[in-house]
Amino acid sequence: MSKLKITDLWIYPIKSIAGIQLTESKVEKRGLQFDRRWVLADENGVFVHQRDYPEMALLQPEINGDVMTIKHKTKAIESISFNMNEPTSTPVAVTVWDDECSAKPVSEKADVWFSQIIGKKVRLLYMHEDSVRQADQRFAIEATDKVSFADGYPVLMISEESLVLLNSKAEEHIPMNRFRSNIIISGGDAHEEDTLREITIGPIKMHGVKPCARCIMTTIDVDTAQKGKEPLKSLATYRKLGHKILFGENFIPGNEGTISVGDTLKVIESKTGTFE
Secondary structure, eight states: OOOOEEEEEEEOSBTTSOOEEESEEEEETTEETTTTOEEEEOTTSBBOOTTTOGGGGGEEEEEETTEEEEEESSSOOOOEEEEOSOOOSOOEEEEETTEEEEEEEOOHHHHHHHHHHHTSOOEEEEOOTTOOOBOOTTTOSSTTOBOOSSSSSSEEEEEHHHHHHHHHHSSSOOOGGGGOOSEEEESSOTTGGGGEEEEEETTEEEEEEEEEEOOGGGGBOTTTOOBOSTTHHHHTTTSEETTEEEEEEEEEESSOEEEETTOBEEEEEEOOOTTO
């Protein structure tokens, strides 16, 4: 029996910009602490993303205490910093895919900074504690399951073995951060994450609810913001189900607590993997 363990942890505080590597993280019902709690939205309150604005991949966040600083990876642009505490501003409506929820504007200074870089008028918004966005109810465990500004579910998990298999087939090397996973694991077979219906990591219980359908965003080089054909070209040859290309498994936490790199996963219940 394989022994699965966490080898890496990542959060992506502002949806669609670069991520932050961690050694441990608090797990909240919405997902890992600070993960996708901020979003950039246009004048109509609709979120903006790398698919339309690839340069967002070059915006690198850093967290020091309760301050987040955003720097541009390649351009000599002055960084922007803001306090991560919940703003006192009046909530506004924001739309992420088919969901609408409320969020609080962070600051006009941040709005101007991001608007200049993206080339479109946007606002930086924070998902405040009273804001509720339900996890996709088609696969949610409970009606009360909620999610941050992530696409549909609180936590994404991918195994290193899955990436090794992909890179054995791809025309170029694909790094793990193309897939914006929160929890990276190793110690099992490729795509073993697909088979995890219920697991515990220390005190945390998590439910594997569905594979993650991948989009064109995975083809954007996180260091150059240039689009290519991989990994979708290769994944389509062996990870396609219907019209969807799947890579990684979405999870919903059953409770809150802390997880760390090196923690072991205990499998409580397995399921038949999508491609078994």
